[in-house]
Amino acid sequence: MPNLEIGVSDNRSHDHAWDCHKLLTAECVYQLETASYVCNMVRAAAKAYYRFILLIFNCLLTFGSYFCFDMPSVLQQQFQGNLTCLNSTETNRTTDCVEGLGMTPQQYNLLYAIYAWTNAVVVTLSGFFIDKLGSGVGIILFSILIVLGSATFALGSHFKGTCYLLPLMLIGRLLFGSSNGSLIIAQDRIIAFWFKGKELSLAFGLQLTCSRLGSVLNFFLTPSIERNFGIQWTLWGGMLLCVLSFFSAIIVSVLDKVGTKQLGLDAVLLEDSKKVRFQDIRYLSLRYWLLVVTIMFFYNGIFPFVADASKFIQDKYSGYSQQEASYVAGAIYDASLLLFSIAGILVDYVGLRAVIALISAVLTLPVFALLAFTFVPPLVSTIWLGVTYSFAAASLWPSVFLVVPQANIGIALGLATTVQMIGSGLCNLIVGQLLGNQSRSLKIPVWHWQRVMIFLLANIISCVIASIFLNIVDKQEGGVLNMTTKRSEAVQEETQEPSETSPLLREQ
Numbered sequence: 001m002p003n004l005e006i007g008v009s010d011n012r013s014h015d016h017a018w019d020c021h022k023l024l025t026a027e028c029v030y031q032l033e034t035a036s037y038v039c040n041m042v043r044a045a046a047k048a049y050y051r052f053i054l055l056i057f058n059c060l061l062t063f064g065s066y067f068c069f070d071m072p073s074v075l076q077q078q079f080q081g082n083l084t085c086l087n088s089t090e091t092n093r094t095t096d097c098v099e100g101l102g103m104t105p106q107q108y109n110l111l112y113a114i115y116a117w118t119n120a121v122v123v124t125l126s127g128f129f130i131d132k133l134g135s136g137v138g139i140i141l142f143s144i145l146i147v148l149g150s151a152t153f154a155l156g157s158h159f160k161g162t163c164y165l166l167p168l169m170l171i172g173r174l175l176f177g178s179s180n181g182s183l184i185i186a187q188d189r190i191i192a193f194w195f196k197g198k199e200l201s202l203a204f205g206l207q208l209t210c211s212r213l214g215s216v217l218n219f220f221l222t223p224s225i226e227r228n229f230g231i232q233w234t235l236w237g238g239m240l241l242c243v244l245s246f247f248s249a250i251i252v253s254v255l256d257k258v259g260t261k262q263l264g265l266d267a268v269l270l271e272d273s274k275k276v277r278f279q280d281i282r283y284l285s286l287r288y289w290l291l292v293v294t295i296m297f298f299y300n301g302i303f304p305f306v307a308d309a310s311k312f313i314q315d316k317y318s319g320y321s322q323q324e325a326s327y328v329a330g331a332i333y334d335a336s337l338l339l340f341s342i343a344g345i346l347v348d349y350v351g352l353r354a355v356i357a358l359i360s361a362v363l364t365l366p367v368f369a370l371l372a373f374t375f376v377p378p379l380v381s382t383i384w385l386g387v388t389y390s391f392a393a394a395s396l397w398p399s400v401f402l403v404v405p406q407a408n409i410g411i412a413l414g415l416a417t418t419v420q421m422i423g424s425g426l427c428n429l430i431v432g433q434l435l436g437n438q439s440r441s442l443k444i445p446v447w448h449w450q451r452v453m454i455f456l457l458a459n460i461i462s463c464v465i466a467s468i469f470l471n472i473v474d475k476q477e478g479g480v481l482n483m484t485t486k487r488s489e490a491v492q493e494e495t496q497e498p499s500e501t502s503p504l505l506r507e508q
């Protein structure tokens with residue numbers, strides 16, 4: 001700091017004192033400016049626009065990975081196409097031949113299986129890791145791994161006709177699968193932190209919309225990109241979208257870190273993260289487990305159906321080309337694109353999450369009944385399913401945030417996703433068994449499909465039963481799931497007691 005003695009007679013001293021005065025003034029102005037800047041920023045982090053800017057980049061996090069996830073499905077013909085379409089004299093191209101990577105159907109299916117199973121195994125562990133190290137570290141790390149995974153996958157396509165093709169593509173898919181599931185958890189955890197007690201379901205709905213937009217755009221754009229640039233450049237294009245998501249990850253992580261600091265919550269979060277232990281999952285409440293079971297049974301009806309819907313439509317209903325059938329099947333996600341946010345706003349406004357989950361499950365029953373026993377045009381069923389799916393997703397996932405403390409949300413979401421993936425994976429296997437083992441390229445008898453629809457219906461009936469129990473237990477434990485988002489936050493704040501051990505031991 002400058003010397004403040006001004007009462008000196010000689011000029012040099014006076015000049016010196018004047019200099020000091022100027023310096024002091026500058027210092028004061030600087031400090032005042034800094035203080036007001038910090039004050040403004042503190043206000044910024046607490047304001048709605050800050051969390052909505054953060055939400056925009058958080059939504060972009062998984063846009064690229066959702067786009068890439070289903071690229072093999074859109075390019076199935078090319079993945080399984082012939083290595084070359086030149087005929088035996090090597091001069092003419094045969095007309096109905098598709099040139100591609102020469103994979104067998106089993107090898108192709110392995111690309112999806114490896115995603116689902118690594119996801120199921122890894123997400124609980126990475127959820128714990130995210131709780132310990134924070135969402136910011138998680139999103140940076142997992143988005144780097146997604147870029148690496150999608151790059152390895154694209155690189156593999158350059159080795160067609162060699163023994164490196166399949167191992168490289170499988171390693172790429174394994175890296176991609178394990179990190180995408182983990183990224184989704186870190187992304188959800190950020191939503192929970194910034195939007196709990198505010199626009200929780202709306203934020204979750206917007207995030208799902210952006211992710212689903214990635215998958216829908218993949219279905220629309222990838223075929224023509226492949227026609228113009230070939231399979232290899234198309235896969236590299238997918239990787240580029242993942243790089244964009246990586247840049248979003250950096251922005252989200254900075255905004256999250258700066259924001260929590262400004263709100264003065266960084267120390268609290270750090271303290272809580274130190275108390276998190278893996279074995280704490282034994283303290284997860286009955287309400288949480290009922291939610292997990294409800295989620296699993298609901299998605300057992302959605303994911304396995306979406307995977308087979310286009311083939312089912314072609315086999316059961318007459319007059320549908322492959323393209324038309326996949327558009328009708330895609331209506332589930334198209335409807336949800338429009339409805340996720342509306343459902344989110346409604347859920348935030350009225351609460352009633354457990355009730356809405358129950359109603360969504362009940363209203364899903366007729367969908368599978370129509371598909372199993374009638375010939376009503378399948379578009380009616382797929383749009384209907386899209387509606388019930390949107391409301392179920394917007395009410396079920398944000399409910400997890402209300403029954404688990406922020407410090408344990410990573411592991412809680414990880415466990416829920418593991419159970420969800422195991423459920424969907426087993427259902428895929430059972431559906432395969434019910435369809436019989438004749439080649440999927442042949443028409444499968446309608447009564448086989450009927451068995452599948454009855455099986456999916458049984459899952460939704462189980463979901464209805466689980467959600468009835470969820471409503472009963474929630475009512476006994478204070479009814480937080482059926483409160484509006486604002487009210488639920490107020491009640492949680494009133495009832496939470498500090499705990500020296502696990503944050504899960506605080507009353508939820």
Ligand SMILES: N[C@@H](Cc1c[nH]cn1)C(=O)NCC(=O)O
Binds near residue numbers: 180208393417
């Ligand atoms: N758990 C996610 C999906 C996912 C994919 N990989 C890991 N998790 C989920 O179900 N999100 C909601 C949805 O409706 O897609």
